[in-house]
Amino acid sequence: xxxxDIFRALGDPTRRAIFEKLATGAMNASTLRExxxxxxxxxxxxxxxxxxxxxxxxxxxxxxxxxxxxxxxLARIAGWxxxxxxxxxxxxxxxxxxxxxxxx
Amino acid sequence: xxxxDIFRALGDPTRRAIFEKLATGAMNASTLRExxxxxxxxxxxxxxxxxxxxxxxxxxxxxxxxxxxxxxxLARIAGWxxxxxxxxxxxxxxxxxxxxxxxx
DNA sequence: GCAATACATAAGCGAAGACTTATTCGGTTC
DNA sequence: GAACCGAATAAGTCTTCGCTTATGTATTGC
Numbered sequence: 001x002x003x004x005d006i007f008r009a010l011g012d013p014t015r016r017a018i019f020e021k022l023a024t025g026a027m028n029a030s031t032l033r034e035x036x037x038x039x040x041x042x043x044x045x046x047x048x049x050x051x052x053x054x055x056x057x058x059x060x061x062x063x064x065x066x067x068x069x070x071x072x073x074l075a076r077i078a079g080w081x082x083x084x085x086x087x088x089x090x091x092x093x094x095x096x097x098x099x100x101x102x103x104x
Numbered sequence: 105x106x107x108x109d110i111f112r113a114l115g116d117p118t119r120r121a122i123f124e125k126l127a128t129g130a131m132n133a134s135t136l137r138e139x140x141x142x143x144x145x146x147x148x149x150x151x152x153x154x155x156x157x158x159x160x161x162x163x164x165x166x167x168x169x170x171x172x173x174x175x176x177x178l179a180r181i182a183g184w185x186x187x188x189x190x191x192x193x194x195x196x197x198x199x200x201x202x203x204x205x206x207x208x
Numbered sequence: 209g210c211a212a213t214a215c216a217t218a219a220g221c222g223a224a225g226a227c228t229t230a231t232t233c234g235g236t237t238c
Numbered sequence: 239g240a241a242c243c244g245a246a247t248a249a250g251t252c253t254t255c256g257c258t259t260a261t262g263t264a265t266t267g268c
C-alpha cells in the first residue's frame with residue numbers, strides 16, 4: 001500500500017468501475033462481474049491490484065470471496081489531498097456536505 | 105480533463121514529485137528541474153500530462169513558462185472522494201482540519 | 209472420493225507509457 | 239538578423255500494463 005499503488009490502481013477506468021460497483025455494497029467476484037464485459041481472470045487481477053492498494057478487502061466465505069471497499073485506501077487519498085488544501089477553491093460543495101456529515 | 109486523466113497522471117511517482125514541488129510555489133520548468141534527475145524533454149512531457157489533467161496550469165512569461173498548481177484537478181479528486189464518504193473512517197484528522205478551513 | 213463451482217495464478221501477447229537523442233519553436237539580446 | 243536560451247515536439251526504444259487462454263487451488267455436495 002502506497003500512494004503509488006493507490007493512484008496507479010485508480011488510473012484504470014475498469015478498476016474504477018469495479019470500485020464504484022463495490023461501493024454500492026459488498027459482493028463476491030462473480031456477482032461483481034455481472035453486467036460487466038470482463039473475463040473472470042481479468043476481474044481477479046483487477047481485484048488483486050485494488051486489494052494491494054488497500055482500496056478493497058476480501059473476506060472468504062466458503063467458496064465465495066466477498067469483496068468490500070476498504071476505507072484505508074480512501075483515507076490515504078484524503079490525506080494526500082489534505083496536503084494541498086492551500087490550493088483548494090474556496091467552496092467545494094461536495095466537500096462541504098462531507099464536512100457537515102463529519103461534524104455531527 | 106477527466107478522472108481518468110487525473111488518476112493516471114498521479115499514478116507516476118515522478119509526476120507526483122513534480123506536483124509536490126510545484127505546490128511549494130509557482131516556478132518555471134527549468135527551476136522545477138533543479139535537483140531532480142530528469143531530462144528537459146521528460147519534464148516537458150510530464151508537465152503536459154499534468155496540465156492535461158488540470159492538475160497544473162501554465163502562464164507564459166517571456167521565454168520562460170511559469171507553472172503552478174491548478175485547483176481544478178484537486179477539486180475533481182475531492183469530488184470523486186466525496187462520493188464515497190459513506191466509507192470513510194469516522195475520523196480523519198487531516199480532513200477535519202480541511203473542513204474547518206472551509207467552514208470559515 | 210469425484211464432479212462441479214468460485215476464484216487465483218501462469219505464461220504469453222499487443223498496446224500504452226516513460227524515457228532517450230535530435231530537432232524545432234518562441235522569445236530575448238546584442 | 240544572428241546567436242542564444244527556455245521549452246515543446248518528433249521519433250525510436252525499452253518497460254510496464256491489461257488482456258487472453260490454460261491450468262491450478264479451495265470448497266461444496268453428491
